[in-house]
Amino acid sequence: MPLRSLAWLTALLAALFLAAPAHAGCTPSSGLLTFTPASSYDVRATAVPTVSGSAGLACTGAALGLLNRTRAVATVTSLNGFTLVGPTGDAIQYRVSPDAAQKLSFNETPTIDYASDTLLSLLGLLGATSFTAPLHARPIAAANVAAGNYDDTLTINWDYEVCNGVQLLSLVCVGWEARKVTVTVAVRLVVGNDCRITAPDVQFGTAALVEQFATQSAAVMTDCTKGTAYRVAFTAGNTQGSRPWRAMTGPGGATLQYNLYRPDGVTIWDESNPQPAERLGTGSQTPVQAHGFVARINPAQPPRAPGSYSDDVSVVISF
Known part of the structure; x- marks a missing residue:
């Protein structure tokens, strides 16, 4: 009788280990993309470096790309039509992308799924269990502009569903988190005299x-x-x-x-x-x-x- 009790306890502990959930979830947040200050001649020569930051969503435990149901869809709109506007009305066009190489662009495709295999591969996140959605921007057109602060505001509507409890060995999800949230990202470039x-x-x-x-x-x-x-x-x-x-x-x-x-x-x-x-x-x-x-x-x-x-x-x- 004591031997059977010990065997039952061992089996129970093993079952608990196999089903142990890796808790997850996503945290939305608004943010700021600030370019390195540049002279007006840098702007005119399109020599302003790319700025990188967060698209306003950080997730953990999502097993990205391994669970087909996972999605993290961002729809981006721009207050000024992807244009930074200055104090005199001068404007600087810029490009916004989820990947650093800017192979994808919200200017051309307003809705992009960060959990797609294509984008996860570009980001090097395929199979990752946590990520912060990146955002990259750079001016794309020469502009003869006055000095001052140039601003735009991006509104990002997130529609995501991630696993917040996955069996570590079988990768079977035991719980999903699905939400729709909206964040804003302020974009700024300070143009100096030269x-x-x-x-x-x-x-x-x-x-x-x-x-x-x-x-x-x-x-x-x-x-x-x-x-x-x-x-x-x-x-x-x-x-x-x-x-x-x-x-x-x-x-x-x-x-x-x-x-x-x-x-x-x-x-x-x-x-x-x-x-x-x-x-x-x-x-x-x-x-x-x-x-x-x-x-x-x-x-x-x-x-x-x-x-x-x-x-x-x-x-x-x-x-």
């Missing part, structure tokens, strides 16, 4: 006497983010002095006085006296706004030793 500059070298040529050097006229080409107000100035150069003269350096540390002026040829153009009127950027990728200037060597300075004289002056844009 500028482009091309500046020519100034060549005075060769002369025997300082008063023989001809005045030079040239122009710096600039452009900045669309709608950005900016001013242009020149630094003092290597000797850090611009008034009354900048200086080029030559043989043995000798200097040759010169200066840079506004187009009137009289007003010294430096950081203490920047361009008086602001310009508005157009966002052109090739600078199109010209800022003429005049360069002149001081004709009244004493004779200088023969040789090559040079200075380095930077163009400063303030906005």
Whole structure:
């Protein structure tokens, strides 16, 4: 009699082990997809990196792809038609996908089952017993836009059914969880100001006497983010002095006085006296706004030793 009782107890423990459920369920949550801040020129060049986050559903114990009844269907709609809209009304189109390679897209197929074998294979989750539904977004069209915050809101309607109790050895589900829930995902890209500059070298040529050097006229080409107000100035150069003269350096540390002026040829153009009127950027990728200037060597300075004289002056844009 004691031996039969022991055998019955052993059989009961084995049965309990075989039927032990792995409890599961899904947790919905709203979230945020935030792109790495980018300049307006990055946006125009479609060089903004993909952002990855959650589609608002995390599940455990679902035995994905092994139980045919499992589903996790997401239907995605966009407040602005998959477009990020900025403060001036400028817009940036973007693509939203469940997979990082963006082989699938909610832009083209609004309803996608995350529990399908196709998507599980793309995500590397086939047979997994837990997952957080991923979401990936990237800008897809060049856009000349002003600086500011660009936003959209995705509404994701989830219709899911997952096993919340599965026999570990037989993979037979002993309980299902089925729900329909709605989450939102805010999408944001912060676009920053930026500028482009091309500046020519100034060549005075060769002369025997300082008063023989001809005045030079040239122009710096600039452009900045669309709608950005900016001013242009020149630094003092290597000797850090611009008034009354900048200086080029030559043989043995000798200097040759010169200066840079506004187009009137009289007003010294430096950081203490920047361009008086602001310009508005157009966002052109090739600078199109010209800022003429005049360069002149001081004709009244004493004779200088023969040789090559040079200075380095930077163009400063303030906005």
